[in-house]
Amino acid sequence: MGYPLRIALVKPHSRGINLKGARQPPIGLIGLASILLQEGLPVEIFDGSFYDGSNGADHMSDLDSLVNDVSEYNPDILGVAAYTDTMPECEMILNLLSETPLKICGGPHASTRPQELLRYCDAAFVGEAEFSMRIFARSVKKCGLSSPTSLDRTPGVILNGGSLTSQSSEPLKDLDSIGIEGWRLVSKYFGMMRTSAYRHISDNFLNIMTSRGCQNICDHCASPLTHGSGIRKHSIEHIKATIEYVAILREQKGLPRLESIKFDDDDMMARSASELGAIGEYLARKNINYSCSASMPNFTREKAEIMAKTGLRSIFFGIETHEKRRAEIMRGPKGQMSDDVIVEALDSMRDNGVFTITGYVIGYPDETLEDISKTGETMLALPSDYPIIRPLEVYPGTPVFRWMEERRRLYPGLPRPEDRFVDRTRWDSEPIGLPSSMHNLTRSTLLEIKKQANLAAYLSKERLERAQAICSDEAERELVARNYERFARE
Numbered sequence: 095m096g097y098p099l100r101i102a103l104v105k106p107h108s109r110g111i112n113l114k115g116a117r118q119p120p121i122g123l124i125g126l127a128s129i130l131l132q133e134g135l136p137v138e139i140f141d142g143s144f145y146d147g148s149n150g151a152d153h154m155s156d157l158d159s160l161v162n163d164v165s166e167y168n169p170d171i172l173g174v175a176a177y178t179d180t181m182p183e184c185e186m187i188l189n190l191l192s193e194t195p196l197k198i199c200g201g202p203h204a205s206t207r208p209q210e211l212l213r214y215c216d217a218a219f220v221g222e223a224e225f226s227m228r229i230f231a232r233s234v235k236k237c238g239l240s241s242p243t244s245l246d247r248t249p250g251v252i253l254n255g256g257s258l259t260s261q262s263s264e265p266l267k268d269l270d271s272i273g274i275e276g277w278r279l280v281s282k283y284f285g286m287m288r289t290s291a292y293r294h295i296s297d298n299f300l301n302i303m304t305s306r307g308c309q310n311i312c313d314h315c316a317s318p319l320t321h322g323s324g325i326r327k328h329s330i331e332h333i334k335a336t337i338e339y340v341a342i343l344r345e346q347k348g349l350p351r352l353e354s355i356k357f358d359d360d361d362m363m364a365r366s367a368s369e370l371g372a373i374g375e376y377l378a379r380k381n382i383n384y385s386c387s388a389s390m391p392n393f394t395r396e397k398a399e400i401m402a403k404t405g406l407r408s409i410f411f412g413i414e415t416h417e418k419r420r421a422e423i424m425r426g427p428k429g430q431m432s433d434d435v436i437v438e439a440l441d442s443m444r445d446n447g448v449f450t451i452t453g454y455v456i457g458y459p460d461e462t463l464e465d466i467s468k469t470g471e472t473m474l475a476l477p478s479d480y481p482i483i484r485p486l487e488v489y490p491g492t493p494v495f496r497w498m499e500e501r502r503r504l505y506p507g508l509p510r511p512e513d514r515f516v517d518r519t520r521w522d523s524e525p526i527g528l529p530s531s532m533h534n535l536t537r538s539t540l541l542e543i544k545k546q547a548n549l550a551a552y553l554s555k556e557r558l559e560r561a562q563a564i565c566s567d568e569a570e571r572e573l574v575a576r577n578y579e580r581f582a583r584e
Contacts, residue, residue, distance in 0.1 A: 099170035099234065100136050102194075103127055106174065106183035107142025107156060117143045117288045118301040119280035121358065122201070123175055126227050127276035133231035139279040140164050142183065144286050157183060161190045170239060171196045176203040176211055178489050181516040188214035195239050198230075202316050206491035207515055212254045219250055221320055222306075224272055225263045226250035265322040269306065270332040274339050281343040292480045292577050293385040294407040294449050294570070295354035300340050304328045304373075308360040310389065310426030312414065313493040314455060314486055317360065325364050330372050337380070354407075355384040362409075363388035367396050374404025383407050391427035393439040402446030409443060410451040411436070413476065415458075416468035423458060433476065440477050447564045452478035457486035457531045457540045459498055470547045474554075479561040480577070483547050485540035486531045490515055494531070504533040545584065552582035 105120045123139050130137045140163055145156040164172070164187075172194040176184050181203055188197055192214075199211040200219035208218035219226050229248050250263030266272070288297050305327040311318055341352045355377065363370070377384060383405035390411050401409075413436060414424060421429040440450050454473050456466045473481045488495050498505050507529040509515045516528065530537045551557060558578050565571040 099239070100138070100167065101130060101171040101173065102138055102140060102164050102167050102169035103173045104140045104160070104164055104175065104187060105142050106177070106180040106187055107145050107160065108180055108183075116290045117283075117286060118299075118356070119143075119277075119283055119287070120175060121301065121303050122223075123173075124276035124280060125272045126173070126200075126223060127279050128273035129224055129227050130231050131275040132273055133228065133235065135231055135235065137279065138167055138169075139276070140167075141280065141283060142180075144283050157186060161187060164191060169194055171198065171234070173198045173200070174215070175199075176201040178203045178516060179487070181210075181514075182518060184211075185214055202320055203490065203515070205320055206316065206489070207511075208252045209511065210515060212252065216254050218252045220252060221250050221263050221322075222265050223250060223263070224266045265306070265326065267326065269326055269328045274332075274336045277336070277340055278343060281340075281347055284340075284344055284347060285349055289354070289356055289385075291573060291580075292408070292449070292451060293356065294573070295356060295383055295385050298344075298350045298352060299354035299356050300337065300352055301356045301358055302333070302336055303358045304333050304362070305359045305364065308389070308426075309364065309391075310424055310428040311493075312412075312425075312428070313423040313458065313497075314414075314488075316489045316492050319491045325361065327365065330369065330376075333373060334376055337377075337382075341380075352380075352382060355382055357384060357386035360387065361389040361392060362386035363392040363394075363397055367394070367400055370397055371400045371404070374401055374406070378404045385409070387411070389428055390431050390436055390439055393442075395442050398439075398442045398446055398448070402443070402448050406448050408449040408451060408480075410453065411439070411478075412453045413472070414453065414455050416465065416472045418468070419461075419465055433472070436476055444477070444479070444560070444564060449479045449561065449564065450477075451480040451482060452476060454481065454483040455486050456483060456543060457535070459494060459501075459504075459531050459533070461532065463535075466543060470543065470550075473547055474550055477560070479557070479574075480581070481551050482581075483544050485537060485544060488528055488531050498531070501533075505529055548581050548584050552578045 103123045103126060105123055119141055120139070127137050127139055140160060142160050145160045172191055174184050174187055174197070176199045184199070197215040198217045198219065199215045200223045204211045204218045205220045208220055211218045226248055230251070287299060289295055289299055305325050307321045307323065307325040308317055309325060337352070337355070344352055385408045386406065387410040414420065417433050420431055443450050454469055456469055470483070473483055486494065488498065498508055502508055507520060509517070530540070532540070558575065561574050562571045565574060
């Protein structure tokens with residue numbers, strides 16, 4: 095006999111650091127909700143990204159509003175997405191809703207530090223959770239809230255009081271099996287979605303991932319821990335079905351038509367030219383433009399031309415560091431990028447009327463001041479419209495964090511397995527509540543370097559004019575000018 099219950103999936107919200115006005119629904123929770131709906135279980139999604147102070151409230155008032163909404167739903171099962179930068183909020187939500195009969199967690203932080211999450215919840219999901227969630231849903235339907243004990247040997251699930259050595263579940267091979275039903279649960283947020291202005295797409299947009307995984311292993315990235323190695327893709331039919339479904343939901347809400355797509359794949363150009371053409375031609379018929387990210391080694395002029403002709407407005411490339419250090423921090427094709435190849439790709443995108451965004455990271459633990467200076471010089475030299483530089487944020491399980499653990503004597507504040515990983519009482523000025531990634535440089539010094547790099551990049555008249563030259567009209571030229579003014583202040 096089925097057990098009557100309700101499930102709440104919650105994404106905690108940030109305390110405001112690093113937010114640039116962008117708000118979009120959580121793709122991971124949407125996928126898990128789709129599986130629960132497929133299994134016949136009632137579920138709701140509560141996304142803290144939309145409790146972000148835009149109503150004038152402070153951070154804690156927003157957190158209270160989020161918790162109150164979940165409490166009014168009165169779930170039997172509470173599932174919280176655990177991200178390192180929002181772990182304090184995750185902990186508070188679990189404590190404030192501690193009377194919920196069954197509490198579960200998943201996400202990147204749960205995958206790397208399940209023992210920390212199990213202080214507050216009954217089960218932690220490790221790695222990609224879709225396979226484990228389907229088993230969990232069927233167990234709950236059959237056994238009710240006593241079901242977690244039956245999951246003790248399920249790959250990817252660690253129970254409170256059980257072994258901490260659970261094997262991660264295998265990455266899902268058939269991404270299309272996840273379904274699209276969960277998008278209905280976040281349609282309440284569609285009218286509040288915002289994207290970063292430098293993406294040059296509309297706020298009437300949809301954020302989707304058409305693939306998972308990456309061909310590279312970067313020292314600062316936790317993606318391989320969750321998604322494994324290699325790339326798996328949704329079918330083009332699934333992509334179209336998702337867009338059609340969201341367009342219908344928007345129409346039912348009385349919202350403007352869908353105008354843009356923000357592809358959140360690690361590497362959109364990992365697809366073949368023919369696949370990109372099929373996706374782009376479909377979007378062009380719908381009069382929908384788009385933005386995406388890509389890995390430079392998969393760039394070709396053919397792909398650039400296809401994407402530009404079918405509505406690509408902007409593209410992000412992670413450059414990360416200067417040429418001589420790339421192979422040291424990035425294993426895979428990305429580490430072999432030369433500046434000449436990067437310049438060719440950036441120029442080609444601009445020739446096709448596409449804005450380029452490039453990312454750089456400073457503050458790797460083994461970097462020297464000379465390395466940081468060279469990365470800044472690279473940022474200024476490469477012809478990107480929006481170069482973005484940031485101090486490194488260290489996440490558990492990454493090669494960078496392991497490097498720091500092996501040299502713990504240099505980082506006396508580095509958390510141990512039994513510690514709370516994010517401690518804002520000790521490191522309040524840090525975005526994720528951790529000591530500086532460089533034992534000989536403070537975070538404030540790295541932020542000052544970032545500020546000076548931004549001033550040099552965004553006060554450049556030549557760079558501004560180059561970006562404005564591909565604008566479609568005067569309104570877009572004014573948008574570029576505002577973007578440059580904002581980046582120059584950061």
